[in-house]
Amino acid sequence: MNKQPKLTVVGAGPGDVELITLKAIKTLKQADVVLYDALVNPELLEYVNPMAEMIFVGKRRGCYRYQQEQINELIVARGHSHGHVVRLKGGDPFIFGRGAEEMEYAAEHGLLVEMVPGISSSLAVPAYQNIPLTKRGSSESFWVITGTTKQHKLSTDVALAAKSNATVVVLMGMGKLAEIVALFKQEGKAELPVAIIQNGTTPQEKVGIGTVETIEEVVEENQLSNPAIIVLGSVVNHREQLLNLQNQVALKAVI
Template identity: 75%
Template sequence: MSKKTPKLTVVGAGPGDIDLITVKAIKVLRTADVVLYDALVNEELLDYINPEAEQIFVGKRRGCYTYQQEQINELIVERAKAFGHVVRLKGGDPFIFGRGAEEMEFVANLGVEVAVVPGISSSLAVAAYQNIPLTKRGSAESFWVITGTTKDHKISNDIELAAKSNATVVVLMGMSKLPQIVKLFQAEGKNNLPVAIIQRGTTPREKVGIGTVDTIESIVVEKELKNPAIIVLGEVVKHRQAILDIQQQFANDLKG
């Protein structure tokens, strides 16, 4: 049995592009004795892990859970007490719908030291990679980041509240609830509000659909968009096309 102090560090891996992981996260991975990682983590990041560390995949793929959440919690405690430093590597930021806080609380109650390394959330970075700013003077003074599906597998009530505001609305894990989301925004008369859906953002497999509240469902079908994806609703979506138009104009001017 190791005499190392049992410790859990919850680490955000970023949204997909391996260059978006933080320097601190890489340093922590190099000190790990055990790493538990999720399905949304870019597996190229595993190259940064201490080569002596045990690596355990605990994510969900194709609707199948390798471990239930309770099992993951217990596994963290068991490995920390047996080997020392456990790193829980999660996609995006572990405190943005990542259950990082739940895992930390569970293991802390059992005497395991805890720490967190924030990650770049997909809610920010995926939109930014498509030149969609979540706030912009004259378009949006604030933004909501909402889970599309609650732990009871229902649509979040906050989406109805957000639809009444002028804020940019970012919905994570919401593709299965898209028809309901559309109806909530239509009920507020926002039929023509711009919408972007970005699948596997910041990665080479990225796919994008741009439309309005009224057209986005047909665009999803046309482009075969599916999870993992984020939904962005707001006037700021127009900025993407504005940048493309400016770039195209400059390109045309150079040719001319």
């Protein structure tokens, strides 16, 4: 009897292999085919059903192995020929991950569809550096914005966010850093703290801390590049405040 064609879109988390959910692991064990992206930690593939076919469909350094239309068609074809297709995507697939588009295409072509959320890098990467996106007395809300739209331009939401008191998290924005900084300077926020975190939650993690005024120099000094997350807001200071508190306690213990 043929298996029911099915697509499950699974969030792999931000990079640290331990930041995937139990439900995601169970789903990988049940897969007949796994289509995975470049930002997925390769160690997670060890949890995949050993009988499953694994296909890399990600991109590296702007080189697309598959175009999105080809990925959509591959999902449907493998669903009808193999059964349960798992689309393993970095972070959370519903936050700039195109998971919704893939599910719609699969549903239109007769596949059952399910979603297993992942821990978004927009939350987890700052958290790993002790940067909370909200903090009483400091930030009451946060924006998560894509740095590059479908038209390869900076999202107009960045200009709106720069006017607010919220923490602003920009994903895929390193190529537009100069534009982002200029918008915040226009709002008189040259001294606003900024953190840039590359390869967050992984052993290759690199961090640069500065202000709107200085962050471009920090990026150059530390040779920071994609994949990276930009965090703008006073909450960035929490990292240093926490470190100072820990140092004070350690100093008292020594005395």
